[in-house]
Amino acid sequence: MTTSISEGRVSRLKRxxxxxxxxxxxxxxxxxxxxxALLFSGERFRVxxxxxxxxxxSTLNAGGSYIVxxxxxxxxxxxxxxxxxxxxxxxxxxxxxxIICVPTPLDDHxxxxxxxxxxxVESIAPFVRExxxxxxxxxxxxxxxxxxxxPILESGNQHGFRVMRGADDSGIYVVFSPERENPGDDSVARHDIPKVVGGCSPAAAELGAAMYGTIFRRVVPVSSPAVAEMTKLLENIYRCVNIALVNELKQLCMKMGIDIHEVIEAARTKPFGFHAFYxxxxxxxxxIPIDPFYLSWKAREFDFRTRFIELAGEVNTAMPYFVIDQITAALNERTKALKGSKILVLGLAYKRDVDDLRESPSLTIIELLREKGAVVAYNDPYFASVGQGRHYALNMTNTPLDRLAEFDAVVIVTDHTSYDYRAIVEQSQLVVDTRNATKGIESPKIVRC
Ligand SMILES: NC(=O)c1ccc[n+]([C@@H]2O[C@H](COP(=O)([O-])OP(=O)(O)OC[C@H]3O[C@@H](n4cnc5c(N)ncnc54)[C@H](O)[C@@H]3O)[C@@H](O)[C@H]2O)c1
Known part of the structure; x- marks a missing residue:
C-alpha cells in the first residue's frame, strides 16, 4: 500500500x-x-x-543577454x-x-x-513543498x-515537509547532478553530454532521470548524491593534475631543447591510454583552479592529505611567474629591461573564445608585470574594459590591435580563434607565446614558452 501511494505520486510528476x-x-x-534554462525552454517547458x-x-525580462x-x-x-x-x-x-546553479568559490583562506x-537553500526552503x-x-x-x-530544506520549510528517503511514501525529492559544460567548446552539443544523477532515494533518482532525460540524450544514474558529487570532482581533478603534469614537462622540455607540443602531438597518436592535455x-x-580544493578540504575531516591535488595546485599556480621570467629573459636578449618596457597582454579570458575572466592567469600576469615596473596594456575582443584584477583594481581599457608595434613585447596569454597570429607577429617587435598559438609561423620575433 505504502509503495503504491509513493509510486502514484512519482508517476504523476514523471508524467x-x-x-x-x-x-x-x-x-x-x-x-x-x-x-x-534555455535548454529546458527549447523543450517546451515553462521555465x-x-x-x-x-x-x-531586468536584462532577461527585457529580452536581453549578458553572456556573449x-x-x-x-x-x-x-x-x-x-x-x-x-x-x-x-x-x-x-x-x-x-535546480540550483549558484557559485561555489573558495574563500580568502x-x-x-x-x-x-x-x-x-535558506531562501527557497520556506516555499518548498511535497x-x-x-x-x-x-x-x-x-x-x-x-x-x-x-538539513536546511527540512528545517526551513513552513509545513515541516521532509526529504523523501528509501521507502517513504511522500516528501521532497532531492538529487545532486553535476554540470559538465565546457564553455567555448562546441564540439559536443550540450544535449550529447551525458548527465550524471544521484538521488537521495530511488524515487528522487527516477524523477531526476526523467527530468534530465527530456533534454539530455543519456542520463547516468549513480547510487547517491555523494557519488555524483565525487564524480564531478574526479573529472576536474583529473584535468587539473594532467595540466600540471604537462606544465612541468614543458619547463623541462624547454631546458632540453625539445618542443613539448610536438611531443604531445606524437603521443596523442596512441590509440589507447593517453589523453592529450596542453x-x-x-x-x-x-x-579547475577551485574545485579540487573542495576535496582537499573535505579530506582533512578524514585525516587524509590529497597530495596530487596540492602538488598540481603548486605547479599550476607557479605558471604565471614562469611566464614573467620568460618575458624578462626575452627582453633581456634584446638588451631591454622589464622595468619601463611596454607590454601588451593579448587575450584576457581564462581560455579561448569565452567572455569569462574568473581566475584568469592574465590578471596575475598583468599584476606581476606592473609590480615589476612594466607599462601594461591588453587586447581582448571580449572585454572593452577591465575593472578588478586579482588583488586590486586594474581599470584598463582595450587597446586596439593596430597599435601592436608600439609595444616592446606582445604576450599571448589567451589564444582566441579570432586573432590573425601571422599578422600579429608581423606587426609586433617581440611575441611571447604561452599557448603555441603561433604554431607553424617561423620568425625570430617569437619566443614560445
Ligand atoms: N561556468 C562553468 O563553466 C561551470 C561548469 C561546470 C560547473 N560549474 C559550477 O556551476 C556553479 C555555477 O557556476 P556559474 O559559472 O554558473 O556561476 P555564475 O557566477 O556565472 O552564476 C551564478 C549566478 O547565481 C546567482 N546567485 C548567487 N546567489 C544566489 C541566490 N542566493 N539566489 C539566486 N541566485 C543567486 C548570481 O547572481 C549569478 O547570476 C558553480 O558551482 C560552478 O562551479 C560551472
Whole structure:
C-alpha cells in the first residue's frame, strides 16, 4: 500500500515531465543556469529563472543577454515559451522542479565557500513543498547535499515537509547532478553530454532521470548524491593534475631543447591510454583552479592529505611567474629591461573564445608585470574594459590591435580563434607565446614558452 501511494505520486510528476507540463525553476542565472534554462525552454517547458542580481533579472525580462555566446534572440524565443526571471522566491512554490546553479568559490583562506548554496537553500526552503524535485548542480565536495542542503530544506520549510528517503511514501525529492559544460567548446552539443544523477532515494533518482532525460540524450544514474558529487570532482581533478603534469614537462622540455607540443602531438597518436592535455600560462575559470580544493578540504575531516591535488595546485599556480621570467629573459636578449618596457597582454579570458575572466592567469600576469615596473596594456575582443584584477583594481581599457608595434613585447596569454597570429607577429617587435598559438609561423620575433 505504502509503495503504491509513493509510486502514484512519482508517476504523476514523471508524467508531467514527459508531457512538458512540469514547471522548472532554475536558481542562479549565470554561465550554468541560463543555458540550462534555455535548454529546458527549447523543450517546451515553462521555465522561471531566479536570481538575486536585479540587473540580470531586468536584462532577461527585457529580452536581453549578458553572456556573449547567448544571443538576445534566444532569450526572446524562450520568453515566447513562458520563460521569465524573478527575484521573488515565493514563486518557488509553483515549480515542480527547482535546480540550483549558484557559485561555489573558495574563500580568502582557500577553503570552500558554501555561503551561496546555504543562502539559496535558506531562501527557497520556506516555499518548498511535497512532491517537488530539488536538484543541486553547483560543484561541491561529497556530502554537501546530505549535510548542508537537506538539513536546511527540512528545517526551513513552513509545513515541516521532509526529504523523501528509501521507502517513504511522500516528501521532497532531492538529487545532486553535476554540470559538465565546457564553455567555448562546441564540439559536443550540450544535449550529447551525458548527465550524471544521484538521488537521495530511488524515487528522487527516477524523477531526476526523467527530468534530465527530456533534454539530455543519456542520463547516468549513480547510487547517491555523494557519488555524483565525487564524480564531478574526479573529472576536474583529473584535468587539473594532467595540466600540471604537462606544465612541468614543458619547463623541462624547454631546458632540453625539445618542443613539448610536438611531443604531445606524437603521443596523442596512441590509440589507447593517453589523453592529450596542453600546457599554458596557468589555470583559470571557475572550476579547475577551485574545485579540487573542495576535496582537499573535505579530506582533512578524514585525516587524509590529497597530495596530487596540492602538488598540481603548486605547479599550476607557479605558471604565471614562469611566464614573467620568460618575458624578462626575452627582453633581456634584446638588451631591454622589464622595468619601463611596454607590454601588451593579448587575450584576457581564462581560455579561448569565452567572455569569462574568473581566475584568469592574465590578471596575475598583468599584476606581476606592473609590480615589476612594466607599462601594461591588453587586447581582448571580449572585454572593452577591465575593472578588478586579482588583488586590486586594474581599470584598463582595450587597446586596439593596430597599435601592436608600439609595444616592446606582445604576450599571448589567451589564444582566441579570432586573432590573425601571422599578422600579429608581423606587426609586433617581440611575441611571447604561452599557448603555441603561433604554431607553424617561423620568425625570430617569437619566443614560445
Ligand atoms: N561556468 C562553468 O563553466 C561551470 C561548469 C561546470 C560547473 N560549474 C559550477 O556551476 C556553479 C555555477 O557556476 P556559474 O559559472 O554558473 O556561476 P555564475 O557566477 O556565472 O552564476 C551564478 C549566478 O547565481 C546567482 N546567485 C548567487 N546567489 C544566489 C541566490 N542566493 N539566489 C539566486 N541566485 C543567486 C548570481 O547572481 C549569478 O547570476 C558553480 O558551482 C560552478 O562551479 C560551472
Amino acid at each position: 508531467k515531465m514527459e508531457t512538458r507540463e512540469a514547471r522548472i525553476g532554475i536558481v542562479g542565472m549565470g554561465y550554468v543556469g541560463l543555458p540550462l 522561471t529563472g531566479f536570481d538575486i542580481a536585479p540587473d540580470k533579472v 555566446r547567448i544571443l538576445p534572440e534566444s532569450i526572446q524565443e524562450a520568453q515566447k515559451a513562458g520563460f521569465h526571471a524573478t527575484s521573488d522566491y515565493s514563486q518557488i512554490a509553483e515549480m515542480d522542479a527547482v 582557500h577553503e570552500p565557500d558554501l555561503s551561496y548554496v546555504r543562502q539559496t 512532491d517537488q524535485l530539488i536538484v543541486l548542480e553547483s560543484t561541491t565536495y561529497p556530502g554537501t547535499t546530505e549535510e548542508i542542503v537537506i 600546457p599554458g600560462p596557468g589555470l583559470g575559470g571557475h572550476c
